[in-house]
Amino acid sequence: MAVDVYLMFNGNCREAVEFYAEAFQTETPHIMTFGDAPLNPEHAVPEEAKDRVIHARLNIEGSNVMFSDTFPGSEVENGSNITLAFVSKNMDDVKSTFHKLSEGGTVEMELQETLFSKCYGKLTDKFGIGWQFSHEE
Numbered sequence: 001m002a003v004d005v006y007l008m009f010n011g012n013c014r015e016a017v018e019f020y021a022e023a024f025q026t027e028t029p030h031i032m033t034f035g036d037a038p039l040n041p042e043h044a045v046p047e048e049a050k051d052r053v054i055h056a057r058l059n060i061e062g063s064n065v066m067f068s069d070t071f072p073g074s075e076v077e078n079g080s081n082i083t084l085a086f087v088s089k090n091m092d093d094v095k096s097t098f099h100k101l102s103e104g105g106t107v108e109m110e111l112q113e114t115l116f117s118k119c120y121g122k123l124t125d126k127f128g129i130g131w132q133f134s135h136e137e
Contacts, residue, residue, distance in 0.1 A: 004064040005084060007129060008076045013053035013069040016127050023100040024060045024086075031056040034071070048072050061088060078128025085132045094119050098133045101125045 009016055017029045035050030052069035059065075065084070070076055088094050098111055104126030111121035111133065119135035 004066055005082070006066045006068070009053070009067065009069050009127065010075045011052055011069055011072075012127070013056065013067050014051075017053070017056045017058065017067050019127075020060070020065070021058055023097055024058070026058045026060060029056050029058055034069075046072065061086070083122075083130035083132055085134065087134045087136045089136050091119055091135050094133050094135045098123065098131075101131055 007016070014031055017031060021027070021029050031053055032055045033050060034045050034052050034054045037045065037054060049072050052071070054068055056067040057064055058067075086094070086097060088097075095111060098121050102123050102125075105123050107121070107123045109120070109122040111119050114120040117134040118137065119133070121133045122131065123133075124130050
């Protein structure tokens with residue numbers, strides 16, 4: 001059994017998914033939009049929703065992270081109710097990904113040695129998502 005993370009955005013999901021795919025060097029994401037959904041005359045998709053992402057998924061170091069935009073009028077508030085932990089045995093990956101995700105974001109704790117990791121850091125990225133980075137030997 002797996003627990004996957006699902007991140008919601010207010011119309012900038014495509015930008016976020018592409019940013020994360022580049023930062024974590026994953027496969028090119030398959031992005032589906034509300035406009036791609038089968039037509040249902042009883043529930044027509046408004047024009048402003050057609051380009052919003054209904055579903056996207058990335059596999060980051062063996063973990064699935066799923067993404068979508070909200071439907072217009074159902075916006076979510078970026079907050080600190082979730083952080084994601086990126087743990088890697090590769091120190092270079094920890095450092096490069098930390099620096100990439102810090103672009104436009106806020107570093108709360110620079111990468112440094114801690115009691116539990118040779119290299120640990122914490123930041124909030126430009127999309128309001130909290131991240132923890134840790135090198136695992």
